[in-house]
Amino acid sequence: MAKSAGSTGNETLLFLTDDQIRKGIEAMFFAYRGFTADPDRILAVQGYGRAHHRAIHFINRSPGTTVNNLLAILGVTKQSLNRVLRTLIDDGLVRSEVGTRDRRERNLYLTEAGADLERELSTAQRDRMRTAFRQAGPEAVAGFRRVLEAMMDGDMRRHYTRFKETEP
Amino acid sequence: MAKSAGSTGNETLLFLTDDQIRKGIEAMFFAYRGFTADPDRILAVQGYGRAHHRAIHFINRSPGTTVNNLLAILGVTKQSLNRVLRTLIDDGLVRSEVGTRDRRERNLYLTEAGADLERELSTAQRDRMRTAFRQAGPEAVAGFRRVLEAMMDGDMRRHYTRFKETEP
DNA sequence: TTGGAATGTCAACAAGGCTGACATAAATTG
DNA sequence: CAATTTATGTCAGCCTTGTTGACATTCCAA
Numbered sequence: 184m185a186k187s188a189g190s191t192g193n194e195t196l197l198f199l200t201d202d203q204i205r206k207g208i209e210a211m212f213f214a215y216r217g218f219t220a221d222p223d224r225i226l227a228v229q230g231y232g233r234a235h236h237r238a239i240h241f242i243n244r245s246p247g248t249t250v251n252n253l254l255a256i257l258g259v260t261k262q263s264l265n266r267v268l269r270t271l272i273d274d275g276l277v278r279s280e281v282g283t284r285d286r287r288e289r290n291l292y293l294t295e296a297g298a299d300l301e302r303e304l305s306t307a308q309r310d311r312m313r314t315a316f317r318q319a320g321p322e323a324v325a326g327f328r329r330v331l332e333a334m335m336d337g338d339m340r341r342h343y344t345r346f347k348e349t350e351p
Numbered sequence: 352m353a354k355s356a357g358s359t360g361n362e363t364l365l366f367l368t369d370d371q372i373r374k375g376i377e378a379m380f381f382a383y384r385g386f387t388a389d390p391d392r393i394l395a396v397q398g399y400g401r402a403h404h405r406a407i408h409f410i411n412r413s414p415g416t417t418v419n420n421l422l423a424i425l426g427v428t429k430q431s432l433n434r435v436l437r438t439l440i441d442d443g444l445v446r447s448e449v450g451t452r453d454r455r456e457r458n459l460y461l462t463e464a465g466a467d468l469e470r471e472l473s474t475a476q477r478d479r480m481r482t483a484f485r486q487a488g489p490e491a492v493a494g495f496r497r498v499l500e501a502m503m504d505g506d507m508r509r510h511y512t513r514f515k516e517t518e519p
Numbered sequence: 520t521t522g523g524a525a526t527g528t529c530a531a532c533a534a535g536g537c538t539g540a541c542a543t544a545a546a547t548t549g
Numbered sequence: 550c551a552a553t554t555t556a557t558g559t560c561a562g563c564c565t566t567g568t569t570g571a572c573a574t575t576c577c578a579a
Contacts, residue, residue: 198489204477205412207484207496211386212405213507214499216426218379232534237380244373250557258384263536265558287545287556309372315501316375319494321366326487326494328375331382333483339381400565418526431567433527455525455576 207330221307229300234259234267236304239293242277243301247290249282256342276300375498389475397468402427402435404472407461410445411469415458417450424510444468 197203222236241256242248250268254261268291271277276297282288293301316324335343365371390404409424410416418436422429436459439445444465450456461469484492503511 196485198492199481199484201477203492204480204484205473207480207492208386208408208473208476209412209511210496210499210503211383213504213511214502215379215383216507217503218376220504230534234535240376244377251555259535260537261557262538262559266535269558282556285546285556287543289557305373305376308376309369311502312372312375313367315498316367316372317364318501319497322490323494323497324366324371324375326491327498328378329487329491330483330495331378333486334382334479335378335385336381336388339384343377343381398564402566419524427566428568429526430528430569434566437527450525453525453577455574457526 217311218308221311222304225304225307231270234263235271238264238267238271239276239297239301239304242291243293243298243305246292247280249288249290251288253291255338258339271297385479386476389479390472393472393475399438402431403439406432406435406439407444407465407469407472410459411461411466411473414460415448417456417458419456421459423506426507439465 219233223233226232226236237257238253241253245252250261250264254264257264268277268279272279274296275294278292278294278297280290280292282290319327332340332343387401391401394400394404405425406421409421413420418429418432422432425432436445436447440447442464443462446460446462446465448458448460450458487495500508500511
């Protein structure tokens, strides 16, 4: 069973051979390194890491989001997230407001300084992604998104699709 | 400059809007979690982590590879890699042989037990990737690969393409 | 023979995951 | 109202995996 491209033996399924799959796996590995390389460099200067980037990204995407919501999206423990949020709040990049509807909740927002860093980070990351998208072309990008969506865990796909299309 | 889809204003470049790029970024983030989820679960049982998986994967792909080569591919320090290799060797999953051509080098191989674990890990990861590939279809997979290749750093692309096509 | 390259090892440290336990405030439920 | 649940924060401690720096060994090559 060197090639388990499904049980059909259909020639149209040659893209499902173990070897093709392995190349897909390594493509993910190497590409993800490129994907994070630029933000990593920027963050290292301030003494931050990827965890800070993730928090900043999703607070920016959903201003006023709660700690619990962030926990679900990031898939880490509250202790781990809290440590990161603590430094971001102490450094004046994130503002935490007591919820109005439910006063147990904390609504999180980026401050001006936080928005500045977010812009710097996402600009670097977007530039690389945009260059890659432009090189690959629109059809490739559509395929890229389709494969990645199929690779997500179900609950992650929920967090992704919730913001997939921007309502005008 | 809310939409910086290139400076052309061309409608055919709508896939390069900041919003489309942001979705691509989040797709990478969520998909990578799915990508590593299954191996992570398996590794956790043995007390290993992703670093062990990476070492095992690339030793399996290139039996007899040297430590230096592995360092270049994995992009970590030798101290970090050495710690992982040490545990794998001590646990009998990896065999380290003094190089014949250059006796300073160490050629790394998986033992039988190492190959068993490699199979278990890659089967889990491949199953998910294969399912995603099958759902998305061959054209999408081609696009997926094209975008990821364009996203890699130059030297990483070298390591990727070196083994991109399998010579028969 | 000497310099440098490849490798290994020791020590120390930090980020960022984790678990478990506990505190507090607020909402919800009986 | 009392009890429980929920949301959050915090302390302590552990693990993996990354980092630097220092130093030893081996051995190829000039």
